[in-house]
Amino acid sequence: MPEFWVNMGPQHPMTHGLWNMRVKVDGETITDAEPEIGYLHRGYEKIMEVREFEKNVVLTDRLCYVSSITWSHVYCLAVGRMMGVEVPERGQWLRVVSLELQRVASHLMWLASYGPDLGLLTGLLWALRERELFLDLIQLMSGMRMNQNYPRIGGVRNDVPENFDAMCRRSIEHFLGKLKGYEKLFHESKIFLMRTQGVGKISAANAIDWGVTGPNLRACGLNVDLRRLDPYETYEEVDFEPQVWRGADGGDSYARFVCRFNELRESCGIILQAFEKMPKTGAYRTKAPRRAEGEGFARTEDSRGEALFYVVGDGDDRPYRVKIRSPVFSTMAATPILLRGNKLADVVAILGSVDVCVGEMDK
């Protein structure tokens, strides 16, 4: 049988967005792969140059709709560092809470899309059911389910409602109970293990070289978590365990799955700790100046890896240049390595496990 290219995208059930994975198959085996991205390029970096600093938060929300707060946050952090704005302690803690809630929601969205990738539609419905809990919490916090527009330069937009910690505690308790069901559905399913174990392997050296970050890098056995390694906000004071694949055979889809899955629990733990450690009252926001000059960057542990914003100001009230470093953009460069030698059906098992979000990738 001759080798031929199969377009998986731009409109394909596998892509979860608008991009194209071209794979060259020999029968069923992938001999080459080439991602084609840019279908969703909206010119963020250019648009942000004509909007005032504060108003860009609305834009950064829309970088990735499943993980809005983390992206707005890293932008606010970068601009705040450029302006030299100190965030009050309660504001920092609120940021941590919102980030972790968003991380859980984002990971659940990933879990929801990973199920149907493997033909397990039940996983989708279950994960979306639990995602509602966290969307409700985020809604209580920010007023919106999507595109929350919550972080601000120098803090957060508003304080949390009364009894928010109790609500979080209740939801998280319920959620942790439900996680056992997921383990039955995923971890204990022989077929799931057959599909994910040993496919899409990448070595740690390759992963570092190609700029793979976040859970995908930790799945290779590298203990690298920016919340720990380059702490921002109040993550230094939180006691948590970055989820690293400790087994011998890392770097495959299963390791990525396990790392991400365990992060759900870890993030819930962080939220609970944050409520214990945060000051009960106090300012949550400081006023930021309108104009700024200089440069600043911030990198955070986004749900998908290392998110970096590099902002340059020239004394105007708008950024002179903004650069968005999307973790998915970098991971996408490494996908041919992940794919080569696997079967055509593994494309979904691999690309689902790296958690692609097209909005942030194409900017």
Add this chain to the structure above:
Amino acid sequence: MSAATAPTAGYANRPVAGIEEEIYAQLVARFKDRLAWARVVRPRVVAIAIDRAHLIEVCTYLKEALAFEHLSCITAIDWKDHFESVYHVSNWHNGCIVQVTARIPYDDPRIASVVPLWHAADYHEREAWDLMGIVYDGHPKLERILLPKDFQFHPLRKDFAQEVDRQYISRRKLKGGK
């Protein structure tokens, strides 16, 4: 190096206190006269500026001697009279990040590619070429990545006018401000 034999012990995932001063000292000692400027920005962040001719030298030193294995980001900036290519290179062992700013003249937007050092630079350099028009010499496949293949311009350049006024007019601007 497979994942099983990776020196995970080397990745303690804890920031090393005072690492920025150490890195700064080493960089200054090594590239004393070739640095346009260098400073410690904040804990774990060092920023240096160089000319484009020294880029590969500095990057090789960072990667090989100082174990900066991870290229986080490449940014191209249009300063109207010159370009800058900014590299954020980070170290997974101690959490330090070095910002290398390379200056590129406006009339000759070329700089050496760092893909041989970090494959991560591949897409970022393609993107910088795509949006800013800086040619990265030695890049294996310098093609449009985000924009269509037949696109004619490099839209992030400042002379690629954005229709600011039609999109967004600030109150200050209405009053005749900047």
Add this chain to the structure above:
Amino acid sequence: MVDWELVAFVALSAIEIVASILVVTNKRLVRAAFWLAITLVTIGGIYLLFRSEFVFLIQILVYAGTVPVLLLFGVMLTRRKIMDEATVEGS
């Protein structure tokens, strides 16, 4: 009275002859395989006329169901070019 068996035999034979001619004259291998399947099914029908149901069913099971599939499989695995050329207007 019409001999219906004779009619059936003649009809089946005619279909079989036409189909077998199409097998060898058709340029598209997949169509040829389809006509081969038709030929084999009609042969099975003739077996049925001989009151040998078992042979008929085995004929359907093996020759109509499996042999063309194997043949098509082999064709598709060994041909250098599987897909037809695009013949949309303008390209």
Add this chain to the structure above:
Amino acid sequence: MSHGGESAPLVPNLFDVCKVLTLAILGLVDAILDGIGAAIPPLGPPLAGLSDFLLGNFVVTVVTWIIAMTVILLWATLFNLLTVMWLERKFYSRIQDRYGIMISIWSLPFWPFNRRDRPTHKGTGYLQNVADGLKLLQKENLTPATADAAMFHISPVLIASSTLMLLVALPWSSGFYIARLELGLLFVLAAFSLAPIGILIAGWSANNKYTLIGGLRAAAMLLAYEIPMILCAIALVFSTGSLNLFDIVEQQERPLIDFGLFAIPAWYAFGPQILGFLIFTVAMVAEMERIPFDIPEAEAELVEGWTTEYSGMRFGLLFGFKWLRMIAGAALIVTMYLGGWSGPVFTRLYVGNIPIPVFPEELYFLVKVWLLCLVFIWISWSVPRIRIDQILQIGWKRLVPYSLLAVLIGAGSRVVRP
């Protein structure tokens, strides 16, 4: 089984029932013709000749056949197919923690009662599949410009007709059937094996890479799973000594161990054929392309596999007949291994002198078939999809050797207990 008396079908003999219906219809036509002949005298003699022809043996037989086949078709598609589709959609919705389809006759706008607070979303959802079918009927049938149109159009016909052929030989009870074939088992297996060529042709003719790969996968899977299926049938035939599905069911209609109050029936699934039963069931799941074996139309990577390019009712036909194949497969398994229409309790209600079975054979058969379908549905909504190489490994390296073992066991049990 002896509990509650002899089993009896609700339809004692499909052809007799249909013949009564035929005679009634033809009698009505005859009466009308007589009336016309009486009203217009010159037409009398030719109409009398026509009615003589209509009531002749040939026409009655042909019309009876047509009516019998229509009854079976309507029974299979309108009742069984819709019910099993509804069962699936409701059942997997419950697995997924949601209500599932809810549109039923109560929620239709023309429903005259209870109009003010019509329970739009409180129905049982039985009509949803009808609505979906109607929607598919309205849709345009697209043919890709580069497709081999003739083959593209012929393959749904091939697949649908071979699926309907299954219904000819499947008995729903000892009286409710079309043909009592001596080689019924072989016939059903042959009819099952006809569909893959249609799938392969469909995959090739659409001239699309997804359909092509889907078709090739279907062919590869067929080769791997047809063989264990037939080997298991051979193993069963060692025990039954017959290929007649009626004989096979009859042999299972006795208790294996009688505990007095209840009895373990002598179903072949409980005997030495258990291995064959399991392998046959697994191979059947592959045959009807359900998750975890639905790789020919793995929607995650191949969009819809070999059905990608079909639209409108052609797609609806292929899609709906998947369930029909599932029903037929489940019915075959029930007939072969799970005792067919035999059941524990049979009671008769006498209306005058006519015995009406309260628990007819059809009921037991349907319950078994639907339960088996539910098991298939349960499996397919709780496991992911297997990869092509793994599926072929399971087929060739596990099922084929095990089915050979089943043949050995079947032959051995024949020798030990003749």
